Amino acid sequence: xxxxxxxxxxxxxxxxxxxxxxxxxxxxxxxxxxxxxxxxxxxxxxxxxxxxxxxxxxxxxxxxxxxxxxxxxxxxxxxxxxxxxxxxxxxxxxxxxxxxxxxxxxxxxxxxxxxxxxxxxxxxxxxxxxxxxxxxxxxxxxxxxxxxxxxxxxxxxxxxxxxxxxxxxxxxxxxxxx
Amino acid sequence: xxxxxxxxxxxxxxxxxxxxxxxxxxxxxxxxxxxxxxxxxxxxxxxxxxxxxxxxxxx
Numbered sequence: 001x002x003x004x005x006x007x008x009x010x011x012x013x014x015x016x017x018x019x020x021x022x023x024x025x026x027x028x029x030x031x032x033x034x035x036x037x038x039x040x041x042x043x044x045x046x047x048x049x050x051x052x053x054x055x056x057x058x059x060x061x062x063x064x065x066x067x068x069x070x071x072x073x074x075x076x077x078x079x080x081x082x083x084x085x086x087x088x089x090x091x092x093x094x095x096x097x098x099x100x101x102x103x104x105x106x107x108x109x110x111x112x113x114x115x116x117x118x119x120x121x122x123x124x125x126x127x128x129x130x131x132x133x134x135x136x137x138x139x140x141x142x143x144x145x146x147x148x149x150x151x152x153x154x155x156x157x158x159x160x161x162x163x164x165x166x167x168x169x170x171x172x173x174x175x176x177x178x
Numbered sequence: 179x180x181x182x183x184x185x186x187x188x189x190x191x192x193x194x195x196x197x198x199x200x201x202x203x204x205x206x207x208x209x210x211x212x213x214x215x216x217x218x219x220x221x222x223x224x225x226x227x228x229x230x231x232x233x234x235x236x237x
Contacts, residue, residue, distance in 0.1 A: 099219040101219055
């Protein structure tokens with residue numbers, strides 16, 4: 001179940017927040033990249049990505065659902081015909097937020113949110129290097145553990161010498177073994 | 179209405195204000211132009227983040 005967003009609404013009321021986010025999404029699809037505050041960019045990202053997912057499906061039902069948020073038919077047409085096909089291969093992560101510093105005037109942290117335009121390059125993690133690293137790590141650990149055991153034994157022997165006479169014989173036996 | 183009974187001494191005032199401190203911002207050098215910038219933010223000098231042009235350079 002989705003967890004509700006923490007904190008106060010943007011703009012003060014639920015209706016105002018809905019309007020702000022809808023306008024930001026419209027502007028994002030119209031211009032490709034917009035500069036806004038970090039908080040608004042972070043709230044806009046899930047909304048925009050869900051709209052793009054609907055646009056990728058591309059049927060009339062999804063188009064009507066997007067039209068309930070983005071009211072501009074021209075922008076929705078642009079989203080469905082031009083933006084959605086570029087994301088056909090990409091499994092989510094359609095937008096990118098980059099922080100760009102503080103706004104002059106109220107020192108609000110600003111960010112640029114943009115549609116990712118670069119082609120998707122899949123990262124494949126090779127399993128061979130991981131397997132090679134594992135034995136090396138074991139070798140590195142082995143001497144360390146031996147040293148730790150030696151250092152642990154030395155103080156223990158001293159303690160036995162200092163201890164009362166009763167376990168004296170045991171300590172001697174240990175020394176013989178060593 | 180509750181009001182202070184005594185004037186606050188200069189010592190107490192100054193002791194309180196001694197805790198008003200500004201912390202220095204942490205800076206890293208931009209991988210693109212080597213100028214100091216805030217970490218995890220686009221460089222204000224060259225406008226890049228992760229060597230990608232994000233904003234118009236200001237300087």
